[in-house]
Amino acid sequence: MWSLGLLCFILSPDKTLLGYARILKRGGRAIFFEPFENGNAILGLIYKAILQHTLAETLASDVRRLLQSLATDSAVRKGREKSSPIFQQCEDKWLFTRSYSEEVAKRAGFSHCMLYPLHAIEQQFEKQMEVNLRLGIGQTREALPQWAWAIVRYYDDFFSTDLKNDLLIEGGVILQS
Secondary structure (H helix, E strand, O other): OEEEOOHHHOOOHHHHHHHHHHHOOOOOEEEEEEEEHHHHHHHHHHHHHHHHOOOHHHOOHHHHHHHHHHHHHHHHHOOOOOOOOHHHHOOOOOOEOHHHHHHHHHHHOOOEEEEEEOOOOOOHHHHHHHHHHHHHHOOOHHHOOHHHHHHHHHHHHHOOHHHHHHOOOEEEEEEEO
16 A cells, blocks of 8 residues: 555544554554645744855746745744644644654554655755755746855755765655554
């Protein structure tokens, strides 16, 4: 049983996982591809760093709006608390963490919870920024000036390889009953 980004849309993914745990045969697996808070938090810092740069006013207005929107989205969706009325209106509600995923899987009765990054760790923030530009405003990487790409590269180069493996922007979640 597998799903692409299902749990991030649901207010109570823990209840959904309880249902999956009940219907899976022993040894069966549920596989999900979900957004994660830690990688998206770093992206939020990158968006803010670009927007606070002295040259931010030179960015095209659609690029500024996109970066502001992405930074806000990352800030709103963090954490476990989803009782705010805004979540009734938001399509995407969750950015998951390893600890939450493992805790909920254990509570649901899964024997294993395995997480892995869906992105290659090399230039993961640069690649995600390119995806955001393309999907968000239909632009290529040329929509951001070189000084902005230098900020993105700073973050891509800052972390060790081991830490980058833990910085899930989007992750695969495999739960085994």
